[in-house]
Amino acid sequence: MSVCNQNVFKKIYFRWNEPLQRFLQSKGMERSKTADLVQETFLRLWKNCAKVLPEQSKSFLFTAANNLLIDAYRQSQSRIKLQPRLPKTVSLEDGQYQFEMKEFQAHLEAAIDSMTPASKEVFLLHRFNEMSYQDIATSLGLSIKAVEKRMTKALKHLAVQIQDWGSK
């Protein structure tokens, strides 16, 4: 089946849209711009659909997104925004739980945003994009050791921040 087939294309679109949005955010792209860039990325795939096999579409998409990101300027000051994963296991009426979750989310966002851009990037890719150290090393052109160093720096920063969140 060709990528030019609209059903095949739609499947690819739905499979990789969210991972691409998160990938670009992790790499420091401002959230308001990621959607446009993701559309542009898929448009590139559409224009080249005859040249790309379905199983190659993932690497095509991520390479294209990376290139577009380099074209666009890199926003190291962008702030992240988290959302609770669905489905929720706890009932929505549980006000106390909701409140704690909201508070935790705000703390976590602030902690991540105050990391150095290099460790923030690695932390986000590893924890929110399901990328292994090896994947991150390849994607950023670093050694695994360097990725581990940045991850350690991120965790250390997080451990320090936690102390200020107040004991539970």
Place this chain on the structure above:
Amino acid sequence: MQQEENILLSKWLAGTILPDELRALEQEVDLDRLAQVLEQQKQFELAVEPVETMWTDFELKIATTPSVEKKMPPQLPIFKWIIGLLLLLAFAIGAFYYLQQQPEKLITPPAAVATKIFAEGTKVALSPGSALAFKTEDWKKERTIQLQGQAFFDVTKGLPMFIHTEGGTIAVLGTQFDVWEMGAWMRVQCFEGKVKVSVGSEAKILGAMEMVFVNKNSLSLVSAFRETKPDWQRQERVFQKIPINLVLKDLERFYAIEFDASAVRLNDAFSGVLPTQDLDRALTYLTRSMNWQYEQQNKLIYLKPTAE
């Protein structure tokens, strides 16, 4: 923190930490609390735009963007076929009368060549990604051809022949010559007989084994060459100080490839000889002399500067 401990936390997270190292780390960091927070963090994800809404926008976008592959027509019921055939017939009759007024066209796709032999014997070999347009019924008065790209002409003696390009006009009687045009840039090589190249009010006459360049409405001095065939028929491209963007377009024409040059600067000119039948060698030579690297994904070639 000491050097050795630099990656202990990431080893801890990956589960590859050694017992000794763990004991040392526990002295420094509240690991239980950190593990708890990381566990809780898993309940969150980076906020994204809803994919359904994005898809609706995207469908609108691709409705106006043709993909490279042509869509298969959907199966139609038989009566629609009949109406379709009638319409096609009406269209064909109309088109027949219309086309008699229109010039004939010969177009080569990238990586393909074609030869056109005219009734009076003139032969035109068209290089990849090029186009000819002509009206043979007018040839009793005057032989006129429009050219885009590059072609080698072997013109039979007779009425004057005029080759029109964006950069200028070439007038000939009976001769062999090659025209290579890329917009405002053009090279004309005369292999036999005489040709006249005109650009605006300027004109130069070329004898056998002489060539001239046109660049932005001005003609270069006439110079001599020794080859007996144009470069593209010798399976190579000879570039002399050609702006690099034109060189890339030319390679796209010969290899049916597409460059993504968004990561490199296209200000420089390129001089050199590139093969037309060996893509790897052409790309290696080109990128090396421009200090670039390339990455190939099927027909798409990404260019990027060489890392320091």
